[in-house]
Amino acid sequence: MRIAMFTDTYLPARDGVVSSILLTRAQLERMGHEVFIFAPDPGNGHKEEDVYYFRSLNYKKYPGYNAAIFPSNKCEILRELKVDIIHNHGLLFMAVRSMFASRTLHIPNLVTFHTMLTDAAKFYSPIDVPDWMLTRPFWFYLRELLERADAVVAPTNAIKNELLSYAPSMNRVEVIPTGVDTARFSPTVDGTAYRERYGLRDEKVLMHVGRIAMEKNLDLILDGFSLLSKEDPQVKLLLVGEGPAKKHYQQKVHDMGLESKVLFTGFVPDDELPSAYAACDAFTIASKFETQGLAALEAMATGKPVAGINFRAVAEMVRPGENGYLFEEDVRSCASAMREALLHSQELRESTRRSALDYSQEKSALKLVELYEATIERKKRSLNGK
Numbered sequence: 001m002r003i004a005m006f007t008d009t010y011l012p013a014r015d016g017v018v019s020s021i022l023l024t025r026a027q028l029e030r031m032g033h034e035v036f037i038f039a040p041d042p043g044n045g046h047k048e049e050d051v052y053y054f055r056s057l058n059y060k061k062y063p064g065y066n067a068a069i070f071p072s073n074k075c076e077i078l079r080e081l082k083v084d085i086i087h088n089h090g091l092l093f094m095a096v097r098s099m100f101a102s103r104t105l106h107i108p109n110l111v112t113f114h115t116m117l118t119d120a121a122k123f124y125s126p127i128d129v130p131d132w133m134l135t136r137p138f139w140f141y142l143r144e145l146l147e148r149a150d151a152v153v154a155p156t157n158a159i160k161n162e163l164l165s166y167a168p169s170m171n172r173v174e175v176i177p178t179g180v181d182t183a184r185f186s187p188t189v190d191g192t193a194y195r196e197r198y199g200l201r202d203e204k205v206l207m208h209v210g211r212i213a214m215e216k217n218l219d220l221i222l223d224g225f226s227l228l229s230k231e232d233p234q235v236k237l238l239l240v241g242e243g244p245a246k247k248h249y250q251q252k253v254h255d256m257g258l259e260s261k262v263l264f265t266g267f268v269p270d271d272e273l274p275s276a277y278a279a280c281d282a283f284t285i286a287s288k289f290e291t292q293g294l295a296a297l298e299a300m301a302t303g304k305p306v307a308g309i310n311f312r313a314v315a316e317m318v319r320p321g322e323n324g325y326l327f328e329e330d331v332r333s334c335a336s337a338m339r340e341a342l343l344h345s346q347e348l349r350e351s352t353r354r355s356a357l358d359y360s361q362e363k364s365a366l367k368l369v370e371l372y373e374a375t376i377e378r379k380k381r382s383l384n385g386k
Contacts, residue, residue: 001033001372004083004107006098008068008090010039012046014242014267015211016294017114020178021089027179027365036081038074038094040066052077054097068093075104083107085372088149091115095145102150108379110371111146112153112176113163116289143167151375153368155292156313172378174371179364180297180356184274187303187353191278198263200279203236204342206307207280209273209295210287212243212264217286217309222252222262224286224327224334229261231335235342237284240276242267277302282324282341286334290314300324301356303349307337323352 005025009017025035037048040056043066047053054074056066078086078101088098088111095111102109146152146167154160155177163173195201206225210216218239225237239249239262246264253262268276277283283299284307292313296306300317306324308314318324321344327337 001369002082002084003028003033003035003372004038004078004081004086004098005035006038006086006088006090006094008040008066008092008094010037010042010051011048012042012044016290016292017089019294020112020114023178023181023361024365024368027361028369031365031369033369036083038077038098040068040094042066054094056093068097072097075101078105078107085110085376087112087372089114091142091145099145099148106379106383108150108375109148110151110153110375111149112155113146113159114155114291116291139166146170150379151371153371156316158312158316159291162312172375174367176367176371177292177297177359177364178294179361180294180301180359182301182357182360185277185298185301185356186274187278187349189274189278189302191275191280194272194275194279198236198238198265200236203234204232204282205236205238205280206282206284206338206342207238207240207277207299207304208284209240209268209276209299210243210285212239212241212246212249214245214248215287215289216243216245217288218245218249219252220286220309220329220331220334221284222249222256222258223331224338225262226256226258227331227335228338229258231339235261237262238265238276238280239263240265240268273298274302277304280304281345282307282338284338284341285309285314286327287314288312288329293317297356297359300352301359303353305341305345305348305352307334307341309334319355321348323348323355 028035037051041053054068054072056068058066086098086102086107086109088095143166147169152170152173153176157175160173160175229235277299283304285296286309288311290313300323306318308318310326310328318326320326325337325340327333
């Protein structure tokens with residue numbers, strides 16, 4: 001099968017969408033399929049084979065995001081590649097491009113809903129307006145996009161149900177999470193060297209992995225950790241990643257007097273990520289923005305319990321007392337879940353690992369291929385008038 005993946009973000013930018021594309025593409029290619037990426041040109045000379053770049057403008061409010069607003073020859077390229085299906089991972093300019101190409105060439109179009117744009121819009125809007133003035137137009141547009149797609153992929157049941165409430169006339173919607181590499185992320189990985197790099201020996205280590213951005217709700221994590229660290233001075237917090245709000249949170253940590261307890265590691269290369277997860281005792285995530293939470297799954301695959309917010313995808317993934325603990329939008333609740341995850345880290349190791357095996361790359365890719373095949377067949381029948 002020949003698959004064209006459209007996306008609004010791609011390398012060298014790193015976020016959950018990019019990680020999902022890379023993981024999915026690698027597994028599909030191992031299964032013998034061909035995958036071609038269509039992405040905005042990052043404008044820094046970064047080019048890769050089998051990636052078709054489109055001239056774009058950088059969006060200054062969100063570093064790493066580029067808007068492909070210019071005309072292109074995408075239809076001619078797709079025709080030459082003899083693409084069987086377009087899999088759209090974006091929701092903005094590249095999504096519109098993919099939908100136009102799909103209609104022009106009569107190629108089925110599948111959309112994976114990775115990002116709750118309506119939740120993030122308020123942080124990056126160029127004008128200061130009430131939330132409803134941003135979310136209503138966004139959902140009007142997103143409903144049109146989702147209901148025009150031949151099929152929609154939701155990473156979790158929570159997101160599927162939310163999408164159905166806004167776009168009830170979707171042709172088909174299936175829950176297929178991005179698979180985690182359970183061989184690469186494993187309890188057998190040794191994190192000792194990574195701990196030593198940051199001077200962590202006998203400390204209890206909490207970790208957050210992801211973009212340092214306002215929509216990730218890191219204020220709650222820092223406030224909860226501050227309360228926890230007063231009870232247990234041996235606890236440290238590693239914030240792994242880069243992002244547009246890093247300076248803001250570094251200043252917050254300074255103002256809270258937590259500079260010796262909260263460590264910003266910066267971007268961690270892919271080859272170091274398994275040892276980074278292995279270096280912590282528990283993982284934490286407070287983002288209400290997540291449609292899946294791939295980083296939390298990678299931590300689980302490494303045998304690390306998760307202290308996560310009781311909302312959307314995280315609430316669906318974390319099973320209290322089995323692979324972690326949930327907390328509410330409350331500082332004391334957050335601190336309590338962190339404490340429990342650290343306290344029971346070793347005894348939950350095996351059950352946490354088992355829960356991650358349900359999200360393996362192989363299982364997810366097989367489900368996706370089945371959906372591709374069914375969507376292609378359905379498109380053929382509709383074109384033939386059957």
